[in-house]
Amino acid sequence: MSEKYAPEVGGFKKTSQWKTTFRRLCRNRGAVIGMVILFIILMMALFADLLFDYETMVEANNIPERLLAPCWAHPFGTDQFGRDMLARVVHGSRISLAVSASSVTFSLVVGGILGAITNGMPVVFKVGFKPTPSISLPQKTINVAEHTNTVLEIKGRHDPCIVQRAVPVVEGVTAWTVLDMLLTADIAGEV
Numbered sequence: 001m002s003e004k005y006a007p008e009v010g011g012f013k014k015t016s017q018w019k020t021t022f023r024r025l026c027r028n029r030g031a032v033i034g035m036v037i038l039f040i041i042l043m044m045a046l047f048a049d050l051l052f053d054y055e056t057m058v059e060a061n062n063i064p065e066r067l068l069a070p071c072w073a074h075p076f077g078t079d080q081f082g083r084d085m086l087a088r089v090v091h092g093s094r095i096s097l098a099v100s101a102s103s104v105t106f107s108l109v110v111g112g113i114l115g116a117i118t119n120g121m122p123v124v125f126k127v128g129f130k131p132t133p134s135i136s137l138p139q140k141t142i143n144v145a146e147h148t149n150t151v152l153e154i155k156g157r158h159d160p161c162i163v164q165r166a167v168p169v170v171e172g173v174t175a176w177t178v179l180d181m182l183l184t185a186d187i188a189g190e191v
Contacts, residue, residue: 041093048090052090057084066081076089134154138151139153
């Protein structure tokens with residue numbers, strides 16, 4: 001078999017996972033629009049010094065131009081000191097992007113490590129419940145039968161035990177969450 005052609009599997013030409021993912025991404029209009037917006041934001045943050053002078057537009061006070069409404073000269077307007085808000089947002093986006101990139105990197109590293117050490121065993125976790133306490137302080141309330149304001153004061157402890165209903169609720173919510181994760185993975189083609 002020639003190395004020039006990709007092997008055919010089941011009558012279909014085999015393509016790489018990267019190529020398939022890129023094609024699916026390009027077909028999704030919302031993803032393409034989001035990537036274009038993200039690219040514009042990244043470029044503005046990277047070239048913020050070329051677009052807006054930090055000394056004159058971000059730091060320096062310009063009192064005659066304070067509190068201007070958005071216009072061509074100041075698309076986001078100006079603040080109470082006459083500083084251009086768009087320039088401040090663009091320069092401030094550098095910090096936001098750095099924080100978001102570091103948090104995503106951290107979560108990917110931790111998630112990768114945790115995912116690598118899993119072994120496919122059943123999910124086991126502990127849940128603790130505290131009984132709902134009776135409030136022994138006087139509480140202002142309304143007597144619906146008599147349409148009057150009244151004070152409710154409970155003597156002693158009357159803690160209802162909610163544990164009997166807690167176990168099926170926790171099991172149901174866990175099953176619901178796992179099913180949602182499986183369906184999301186199935187839609188994404190990961191299962």
